[in-house]
Amino acid sequence: MKTVIMSDIVEALRKVGLQSGDTVMVHASLSQIGYVCGGAQAVIEALIEVVGDEGTIMMPTQSWKNLDPETGVHWDADEADWDKIRENWPAYDKAITPTNTMGAVAEMFRSWPGAIRSDHPARSVAAWGKHAKYLTENHDLSNIFGEGSPIGKLYELGGKVLLIGVDYDKNTSIHLADVRAEYPGKYNCTEHSAVMENGERIWKAYETLFVDGEDFVDIGKAFEAVNDVNKCMLGEAELRLMNQRELVDFAVSWIEKNRK
Template sequence: MGDRKIVIKKDIVNALQQLGIKSGQNIIVHTSMKSFGFVCGGPQIIIEALIELVGKDGTIIIPTQTWKNMDPAYGVHWEEPIEWWDIIRDNWPAYDKDITPTNSMGAVAEMFRKWPGVLRSDHPVRSFAAWGKNAQYLINNHDLSDIFGESSPIGKLYDLDGYVLLLGTGYDKNTSIHLADERADYPSKHMEENSCAMMKDGERKWVTYSTLYVDGEDFMDIGIDFEKKYRVENTKIGNADVRFMRQREIVDFAVEWIEKNRK
């Protein structure tokens, strides 16, 4: 067992309250439950704690991405031989926000997408799920080409002056920094084409669309420098490091950082 700790719901509630989480806040949450140790009750108690703390006037939003529904040439089916790629393109099920499971987003995201009252966006690859007062606003009209930009759930959370909660994850999982990708001007910035299976006019179709190239390789470096200049509330829950910050602060800082450092 070593130093592995056990976590109960009360531990989570107390720690999140100490960070400053309270009723009425709009929070995007990224979670690695296995980093906590043993969570007594699993993802259910984490979701319950979050919802209870923000209350009916608050909102919880969690990424529920399904990136396996991308063109195999993008590398998402690296385990499969290239001879199968056309078969995958022709047969991968169209995204269905009520059915399609998340891809490597963790047990909390997977449970949250079907939680009572949760709404999920229509993006066939980069969806988000939300619960609470502003859920409909956040997930509505998630444009195919604007996955993390101004009209996306991330951009709308910025408009709401929301918060970011990292539960056992690092800045490499801090999806809000992708909004800075959209806003920043840097030499290597470019669009790319991708494809996915989705329903269009009542039929499954393989649809190609253009979007900003998603680059998160420097997000950890951005986080290190961000914490040198801004206050980030932090604590431990079990074995997990937990961080809580204003989304606008990390996004605005990341825009400047990217413009200064990216080639």
């Protein structure tokens, strides 16, 4: 397996079309690239080098274990202990709370110097660069993926989406289409998370749109059939760069035609 160094990453990012000044949502699997000299640090430093001081990088830093056991996220705990989890799960702290299955790059990025993490206890993002504060501020509990959320703001800014070794099931921007689309099965649900409020840890209920993303790979295939998605290889991983507005607009139409 060929060793990938930071200059290889920079070259691939530029080849796929990432440019200085871009605002980009990045979803990355470090392990899919192969052996990366410097690991997650090299990937982040390469991204920063390419977008520069006028650019912005955003990544999902979700801590979805901070949800009610009823949702299935604590499958390894006995149901008899669910109340213990509700009473004792640590309150979200954006400086400390680890990501859950977001990958090594996002886990390092959440505490990268200059990065800002949003306040959502289960569905946070982190951002670095020119628009980081704007993208991450006021991430409302109930408005996880809608207008005014981080991915809604990315749409306003004309941002891009970069997939590094992952498929569209990791493409969070499609959730904005979930919010905008009208389809028969659309409904809200009540979620719960541990948060700090007035200096006290509480188990807080909030209503939000129910989404599962199980058709996102199908949406991605259909999108790529009719839209330009730049692709290139980095080690063993495929890079895909796309316009987020094009993706979201397409996904709204696809969902309304195909989702039950």
